[in-house]
Every structure is written in C-alpha cells, then in structure tokens.
Amino acid sequence: MANTTIIDGKAKAAELSESITAATTALVEKRGVKPGLSVVIVGEDPASQVYVRNKKRTAEACGFNSVQHTLAADSSQEQVLALIQQLNADPTVHGILVQLPLPAQLNEQEITQSILPDKDVDGFHFQNIGMLTAGHIDGAFVPCTPAGCMLMIEDQLGKDLSGLNAVIIGRSNIVGKPMASLLLKANATVTICHSRTKDLPSVARNADILVAAVGRPQMVKGDWIKPGAIVIDVGINRIQVDVDGEIKNRLVGDVDFEEAVKVAGAITPVPGGVGPMTIALLMLNTLRSAERSAS
Ligand code: NAD
Secondary structure (H helix, E strand, O other), X not given: OOOOEEOOHHHHHHHHHHHHHHHXXXXXXXXXXXXXXXXXXXXXXXXXXXXXXXXHHHHHHOOOEEEEXXXXXXXXXXXXXXXXXXXXXXXXXXXXXXXXXXOOOOOHHHHHHOOOHHHOOOOOOHXXXXXHHOOOOOOOOOOHHHHHHHHHHHHHHOOOXXXXXXXXXXXXXXXXXXXXXXXXXXXXXXXXXXXXXXOHHHHHXXXXXXXXXXXXXXXXXXXXXXOOOEEEEOOOEEEEEEEOOEEEEEEEOOEOHXXXXXXXXXXXXXXXXXXXXXXXXXXXXXXXXXXXXXX
16 A cells, blocks of 8 residues: 555646636636536436536636526426527537436437537537547547546556556446547557456456446455556445444445555545546536637
C-alpha cells in the first residue's frame, strides 16, 4: 500500500471547474455568451434528484445559466419530446441532458436521440457515438464518465498508452463502450469484459489499466489485479454495513478497495474518484458547446 497512489478525483474536478469558470468569464466578457445547461428530470427518483441537484449547483458555480425542468412521473412521450424540441430551438441553451433512468412508459432511446447532436453534452446521440468510435474525438461530445476516467488515466500514464493492456469490465453504452474507444484511440490494447465473460479474474490480471463499470459492490478482488496496475472504479453501490452493532449505509465501488489498494499502483476511491470528474466533464462539454456557438 505504501506506494499506491490514491487518485483524488474530487481535487482534480475542483481544478477543472476552476479553469471552466475562468473560461466562462472570458466567454461572457468577450462574446457576450453565457453557457446554458438545461437538465430534464421526469419523476421523483431520489437518486436522480441528488445527481440533478449536484449538476445544477456545479453549473451555477461555473457561472453557467442552469435551468432544471421537472416533469411529472406520468408524463407522456409527446410531452417530453415537446420540451426537448423547445430546448433544441432555444439559442440560450447550449447543453441538454435528460436524467436517466426514465419512467417505464417512456421510450428512452427516442428521447435521447431527439436532442440536437450539437447540444448533446452527455454524448449519447448516435452521431456523437459514431464520431467517437471513428476516432474523431475533438469533434464529438464524449460521454462524461469515460472522458473523466481518461483524464485521470492520462495523469498517471501520459497520453500515449502504446504497449499497455487495458481491461474494461462492463459493456454499457454510457461507460464501457465509449471507454474502450478512448483507450483504443490512445493506443492501448483493449479488452471489454461483461456478464458472459469466462474466467474474468484471469482476464483482469492482464490489465495494466483496469476499469470496473459493473454495478456490483466490491466484485473486483485484490487477486484480480496485476501488481502496479492503475484501477479506475466507476461503480457506485449503496450497501449496509454493521458499525459497532449499528447498521449504516455506505457507498462502495465495484472494486474491493481495501484489498486492491495493497496491489494496485494507483486507484480511484469511491466516493471521491470518478463521480466528481463526471460532473466536471459535463461542465466542460457545455462550455465547449457554448464556445462553438459563439465562433
Ligand atoms: P449497466 O448496468 O448499464 O452495465 C453494467 C455492465 O456490467 C453490463 O455490460 C454487464 O454485462 C456487466 N456485468 C454485469 N454483471 C457482471 C458480472 N458478474 N461480471 C462481468 N460483467 C458484468 O451499468 P453502467 O451504467 O455502465 O454503470 C455501471 C456502474 O457504474 C454502476 O454502479 C453505476 O452506478 C456506475 N456509474 C457511475 C458513474 C459515475 O459518475 N461515477 C456514471 C455512470 C455509472
């Protein structure tokens, strides 16, 4: 453990937010454009409300115009699409995000694909996914979580990952797959694992860079990790633990931190690792969108 770096995502996100705030002030002064972020939330899922509140607070701290649109849980597809059309047409809105998951009656794909690619700061539109997959990273909005992970990996290993093995556990469209595109673009040799992968521990042990994005508390054990590897823990899981006879809620990642920290060269904690970086990258994407609209 002595030589293991605990990657401080909170500090890095704060640094990034500071530079975003400075760039925002310059954009307002020089071009008269204030970045605008619209967040759409449907229903009252408590976890989603916490995420949306955090995003709004950070956007305001960066000097953005941040508007939350809360729709009733029983909203129809037409109502949500009408709101998106209105935001698409509003020149003061540079970023639109729809907080997921959506209630069951709504067609999530149709809604995320109705956001203009130029305002799709979550990077979920097929046009942005296509550009990322084709390696046109500068032109695309890259999904915020993998983009934040990549910045932390670059801090440890530099921008060129030639010769390094990267293993991603999880193949979701919002984390696993875009993470693979980013690592591939940086010349890593990439393996994507998922629920059907055989002998996951032995695949994971090949990784110089191990990214866990599964949603299973503390699944990745210390003996899955190659000594010295960099471990990025995307998972956010709420578990209950017994503290001196009292049951308490605790947030843990997909990696067994206590074990992994003894083996890894560098590791992100949960909380305080990937989470804060995700929000900072959302701000960066919104700033970029506003800058593009002003140029
Ligand atoms: P998801 O449910 O869409 O995907 C999970 C993936 O894990 C799937 O591809 C599945 O094949 C794989 N998987 C499931 N069980 C497995 C197993 N036993 N072995 C190997 N692979 C398995 O989840 P997601 O949206 O990608 O999120 C993953 C985790 O990351 C969740 O805990 C989520 O809360 C968290 N998350 C965190 C942030 C953040 O900002 N920190 C952002 C997004 C997601």
